[in-house]
Amino acid sequence: MASKTMAEKERSSSEPPSLIPSLPEDVIIDILARVSRWEYPTLSLVSKQFRSLVVLPELYARRSLLGCTQHCLYIVLYEGENNLYRWYILCRKANGNRSLVRIPSLPPLTSGESSVAVGSKIYVFGSGIAKTSAYCIDCRSHTVQPLPSMPVPISYTMAGIIKEKIYVMDYVEDCKNVIMLFNTKTHMWEPEILKPDMEVRGERRSFDGFFVDEWMVLADKVYLGLRPVRYCLVYDTAENIWRRDDMNMMRSIKRATACVIDDMLYYYPRFNQDDDDFFVVKYISTYDLKRRCWGVVKGLKKLFSKMRNLWCVHTANYGGKLALFYSKKDKNYRRGRDVESKREIWCVEISVERRHGGEIWGKVEWCGQVLVADRGVMNCLNVMV
Incomplete structure (x- = not known):
């Protein structure tokens, strides 16, 4: 056998050895499916083959069969430049810490758009110039797929998922309150458009003209917090009827600050002191819909005793745990005369x-700073990948 030429020897010595030599692709997929999702960005740098494998649907189907799916938190941060909202993901580091990493491939959100997570996808509604566009983000590959246009133009949306349908509400323009239904299985809009109304003293009463201050989807029901009245409206999707709730759960809850874990609602009360934007509440509240009673999460006094100058507080269901995001603002900040300074964004897993x-009862599993930014967290979405 002829010996290798000098050029061949130099070329062979400069090429790095293959990590998984000559294995069939299905075997490599089976191996990668058992690796933590947090390692995929690093694996995609190994070779073009790995970069193509970590986004294959077959890989994530295998992860699901093996029970290796993971909960990932996708975070929306407001950036003052051009009034845009950017996507970030909460990543785990090798040393156990966490950090927020921006996803540059995803389009930014604008004011008025709403988003909701369903499995490994995020659905976004109310984009485009006409505010009728919708699209879907595949969180396995961070790619975007357009969806059918919304049935009616909207000005500002809120969305929530019940079973296989996403309820999308427009509640600003002329206070014409309508709810549209998007089917996540067929990727089509339902022909029915819901209009909040109910029977009052024997007559059907429309709630056009009332401002929906907040809304929430919980236990297969849609809750609307109305102004100027002092009660909320509840839509029972099973019975297809609207009811009045005099307890008005929505009065104390802001949708963005609340999340649901095992049919229990957790939220951070947004009460502030004087004219400052610093939140001073030192507890996390709960609401049990079945027992219709309020409560607080106990065991967190030590955590809140260290928290000062909170701003832009949000909660999220993180795989059955409670994730709490908040920003620390400069102590010189006051309403009307903001100072140009960075905010520390912190995350607490409970x-x-x-x-x-x-x-x-709650127990702090991890707490730390995850980003330094100009603004704070606007939304948190829990995705399965």
Whole structure:
């Protein structure tokens, strides 16, 4: 056998050895499916083959069969430049810490758009000049797929998922309150458009003209917080009827600050002091819809004793745990005369459990700074990949 030429020897010595030599692709997929999702960005740098494999649908189908799917938090941060909202993902580092990493391939959100997570996808509604565009983000590959246009133009949307349908509401322009239904299985809009109304003293009463201050989807029901009245409206999707709720759960809850874990609502009360934007509440509230009672998460006094100058507080269901995001603002900040300074964005992961007697107790699993930015967190979405 002829010996290798000098050029061949130099070329062979400069090429790095293959990490998985000559394995069939299905075997490589089976191996990668058992690797943590957080390692995929690094694996995509190994070779073009790996870069193509980590976005294959077959890989994520295998992860699902093996029970290796993971919860990922996608975060929307407001950036003052051009009034845009950018996408970030909460990543775990090798040392156990977390950080928010921007996803440059995803289009930014604009004011008035709403988003909701369903499995491994995020649906976005109300984009485009006409505010009728919608699209879907595949969080496995961070690619975007356009969806059919919304049935009616909107000015500002809110969205929530019940079973296989996303309820999208427009609630600003002329206070003409309508709810559109998008089917996530067929990727089509339902022909029916809901209009909030109910029977009052024997007559059907429309709620056009009332401003929907907040809304939330919980336990297969849609809750609308109305102004100027002091009660909320509840739509039962199973019975297809609207009811009045005099307890008005929505009065104390802001949609963006609340999340649901095991049919229990967790939220950070947005009460502030004087004219400052610093939140001073030192607890996390709960609301049990079945028992129709309020409560607080116990065991977190030590955590809140260290928290100062909170701003832009949000909660999220993070795989059954409670994730709390907040920003620390400069102490010189006051309403009307903001100072140009960076904000520290912090994340707290809390495990929660219901103890005997119905009390909810929390335990801090991790707490730390995840980003330094100009603005704060606007939304949190829990995705399965």
